[in-house]
Structures are given as structure tokens and as C-alpha cells.
Amino acid sequence: MKVLITGAEGQLGKEMMRKLRLLHSVVGLGKNQLDVTNFLKVDDCISKLRPEIIVHAAAFTGVDQCETDRITAFKVNSIGAENVAYAANKIGSRMFYISSDYVFDGRNGIPYVEEDQPNPQSIYGMSKWLGEELVSKYKETTIIRTSWLYGHEGKNFVKTMLELAKRNREIKVVNDQIGSPTYVNDLTESIMTLFHKKNGIYHVSNSGSCSWYEFAKEIFVKAGYNADCIKPVTTQEYGALAPRPLYSVLAHDALDKENVKPLRNWEEALAQFIEKEVVQ
Helix, strand or coil: CEEEEECCCCHHHHHHHHHHCCCCEEEEECCCCCCCCCHHHHHHHHHHHCCCEEEECCCCCCHHHHHHCHHHHHHHHHHHHHHHHHHHHHHCCEEEEEEEHHHCCCCCCCCECCCCCCCCCCHHHHHHHHHHHHHCCCCCEEEEEECCEECCCCCCHHHHHHHHHCCCCCEEEECCCEECCEEHHHHHHHHHHHCCCCCCEEECCCECCEEHHHHHHHHHHHCCCCHHHEEEECHHHHCCCCCCCCECCECCHHHHHCCCCCCCEHHHHHHHHHHHHHHC
16 A cells, blocks of 8 residues: 655654555655645645555644744645645545644543534644644545654654753643643554544544643653652743643544554553663
């Protein structure tokens, strides 16, 4: 089977490339090889490659940066996604669009199911939701919402915390945003399983939940550092530019209906990630 990965230079894209190469013919394109905002280039590229499956991992993920560069956010996350969906539909290819827990407003208080109405509070969340709406017009499209991603490539919260741990200085981390950290390796395995399931919306994240503060402490402890330097603050005290959902835990009802095994607990996944990082 021939698979195309957009955003192949990102942390999810690189992991998908690594795993898929063992089983399929894979083409990976980063933003320098494919500008997803250019309709004609996307159409031409996909028409020539003719993949059977496209995993659209390309995205503008700087949540705060999206607030100040709104045009780029919507061009990449919304229009770019539809460009890929259109081209995929034209050749009968199946597209997987990677979306986010940030499409929800965080006021639910219980895990969000796939049927819950999105109500994004940030430009990033709005651009991802619009992307969902645009790609869902096309028949062979699956939307995967995930949360709090980290992997061995690129920048992410876990790698940042591991770097800060070496400095032994006070670190302020918000304690009133609750979500589910998700290891890219586990997400990749689930996406590959969904290649053989029906289209629809799926929530895919590691099981369990925590605050960013609890997540940070667990990172330090599992890596063998003293976590006393981590200090809890509220979202308001932290003062990030973009609003974040205070509760964005995702339920996995759609996976259950398709008999897809839920991802392991986030603490177990984190332990494996840190073990691999130390070995590297």
C-alpha cells in the first residue's frame, strides 16, 4: 500500500515515517517539499503520487503564535487541509486529518466524546475545527483528535522539562488545565490500526489524565530529578497569550465501537519515552 505523509518533518510525521516504512511504500513531504496552502501544487503532487492513504499531519501548531499570525493559522490548518482532502477525493485516496483537543472549550468537566459540539476558544482551536468542517465534506476522510503530544523528534513539553531539570531552577507550571499526555509512538500505532477501520471521527490519546503541573512532576520523578523546584500556578497567573481549555480529556467511544484497543496509561507511556531518551 502506498502512503503519503504530509508534515513529515514534525514529531508525528517522523514517527509515522519510521513505522510505516517497515510495512508500506511511504512518501514523506515536509513544508519545503509541499506547501499545503497552494491548491494547484497540492493537486498536482497528489495526482502524480496517487497514494492510497494520506496522513495529513502538516499543521501550524504554535498555539500562541496563531493568535498573532491568524492568516497563516487558517491558511495552513483549514484551507491547507481542504486542499489535501480535495486532491485525495479526486483520486479516490483516503485522508486522515490530525486534529486537536483544543477544538473544545474545556467546560465539560467529563471526557469529551466524538459527538460533543466543538467550541474552540483560541485561534489555533478555531483553525483546526474549521479544518475538520472543510475536510468532512469529502467522503473518504477520517478525523483524529489527539492531545498533549510528545515524541523523540522536535520540541515538546516533555523534552523542555527534561532540559530545565538539568538547571535546577524554579519552574512555574499551570495546575488548572487537565488533559491526557499522548506519546507519539502510541498515537502512530493507533492511526495505523485505523487504516483498516471505517471513516469517522476518533479520539486518540493515552488513557488517564493529569494537569500540566502533575505531568511536569512525573517527568522529573521518572527521569530521576528532584521535582521540588516545580511550582504550581493558575492559568491566569501564568498569562499565556492564547486561551487553553481547562479540561480537554478525550473519551475513546469510537475506538471502542471499532474494537480498537485503547492506548495505555499516560504514565506508562511516559516511562518508556524517558527510558528511550536516556538511552539515546
